[in-house]
Amino acid sequence: MDRRGFAPGARPKRRRDYRLPALVADVVALIDEVGGSAHVVGHDWGAATAWAVAGLHPDKVRSLTAVSVPHPAAMMKAMVRSDQLLKSYYMLLFQLPFVPELIATRRAAWFDLQLRKGGMSKEDVARFRSEIVDDGALSSSIGCYRGIFLTDPRIVRFRVAAPTTMVWSTKDVALGRWGAERSRDWVDGPFELVVLEGASHWIPTQLPDVLADAILERVAG
Numbered sequence: 001m002d003r004r005g006f007a008p009g010a011r012p013k014r015r016r017d018y019r020l021p022a023l024v025a026d027v028v029a030l031i032d033e034v035g036g037s038a039h040v041v042g043h044d045w046g047a048a049t050a051w052a053v054a055g056l057h058p059d060k061v062r063s064l065t066a067v068s069v070p071h072p073a074a075m076m077k078a079m080v081r082s083d084q085l086l087k088s089y090y091m092l093l094f095q096l097p098f099v100p101e102l103i104a105t106r107r108a109a110w111f112d113l114q115l116r117k118g119g120m121s122k123e124d125v126a127r128f129r130s131e132i133v134d135d136g137a138l139s140s141s142i143g144c145y146r147g148i149f150l151t152d153p154r155i156v157r158f159r160v161a162a163p164t165t166m167v168w169s170t171k172d173v174a175l176g177r178w179g180a181e182r183s184r185d186w187v188d189g190p191f192e193l194v195v196l197e198g199a200s201h202w203i204p205t206q207l208p209d210v211l212a213d214a215i216l217e218r219v220a221g
Contacts, residue, residue, distance in 0.1 A: 001038040018140075018147035020072075021155065023049045024056055031060045039219045040162075043067035043204050045144045048075075050051035055158030055186075058122060065163045065215045071186040073154035081177035090174070101142070104133050118173050119200025127205075163190040165218040167211060169199035190221070215217055 026047055030056050031038045036092070040061050042050030047069035054061040070073065078084035094100055104111045115125050132138050166185045167182035177195075184191045196207060203211050 012209075016141035018145065019151045020049065020052055020147065020186055022149065023144070024052045026058055027053050028057050029145070035116075036060070037062050039063045039065075041067070041215055044069055046199075048072055051160065052156070052158070054162045054164070055162045056155070058161045061162045062221075063218050064160065064162045065167065065218050066183070066210065067166065067167045068165065068169070068174070068175055068201055070168075071183040072131075073186055074179045074182040076153065076156065078176060078179035079154070082176050083177050084179060087174050091145050091148065094142050095149070100137050104138055108133075119171060119202055119206075120168040121156065121206060124202055124205055157165075158186070160187045161189050163218060163221060165192045165194060165214055167194045167196065167203060167214055169196040169201065170202055172197055173202055184215040192218070 023045075027040070031040075031053075040053055040063070042052045042065075044067070044125055050064055050066055051069075051071050054064045070078065075084070079088065105178050112125050112129065116122070116129060120128065127184065138145040147189070164183075166180055166183045168177065170177075180193060180195075184193065196203065196210065199207055199210075
C-alpha cells in the first residue's frame with residue numbers, strides 16, 4: 001500500500017472511482033493547479049476528503065477547516081464508542097444498488113420529507129432536487145458512500161500537522177459530538193472545536209456568515 005492508500009501497482013480509475021484515495025488525488029491535483037498549497041475547507045464528504053488531504057499530503061495544506069464530519073479515524077471509533085452507528089444507518093442503505101435513486105425519483109415527496117426532517121430548509125431541498133436529483137448527479141453523490149467499503153481502513157490513521165478548526169452543530173442528526181471532540185487526538189498542530197448551538201447539519205447554506213468567520217479566523221491564525 002502506497003502513501004495514498006492504493007495497493008502496489010494499483011491506481012484509481014479516472015471515472016466512477018469514489019474511494020477516499022481517489023477523491024484525495026483529485027483535490028491535490030486542483031491544489032497543484034492553483035499554486036501548490038492552499039487553505040482547505042470541506043463539509044460532509046468534502047470534510048472527510050479534506051482531512052485526508054491534510055494528513056496524506058501535509059505540504060499541500062496551509063490550514064484545514066472541517067465542517068460537520070470529524071477526522072476519519074475519530075469517526076470510526078465513534079461508531080463503537082457512541083451512538084454514531086445509529087446516526088449513520090443511512091450509509092448502509094446507500095450501499096443498495098439503484099434503490100436510493102429509485103426512491104428519490106419515484107417517491108420524491110417522501111424522500112424530500114426525510115431531507116426536511118434532517119434539517120434541510122425548503123430552499124435546500126429545492127436546490128438538491130434540481131441540482132442533484134433532476135440533473136442526474138445523485139448516483140455520483142451516493143458513490144462516495146459506496147466507496148467506503150472499497151477503501152483500506154488503515155489509511156485513515158493519519159495525523160494532521162496543519163492548524164485545524166473542526167466546526168460541529170448540536171442539531172446535526174447524522175453526526176454526534178463524540179467524534180467531533182476526539183478529532184483533536186489526531187491533530188498535532190493548533191486545534192479548535194467550534195460548536196454551533198441549535199444549528200442543523202447544513203451549516204454552509206444556513207449559517208454561511210458564521211462559517212465564513214470561522215474559516216477566516218483559522219486562515220488568519
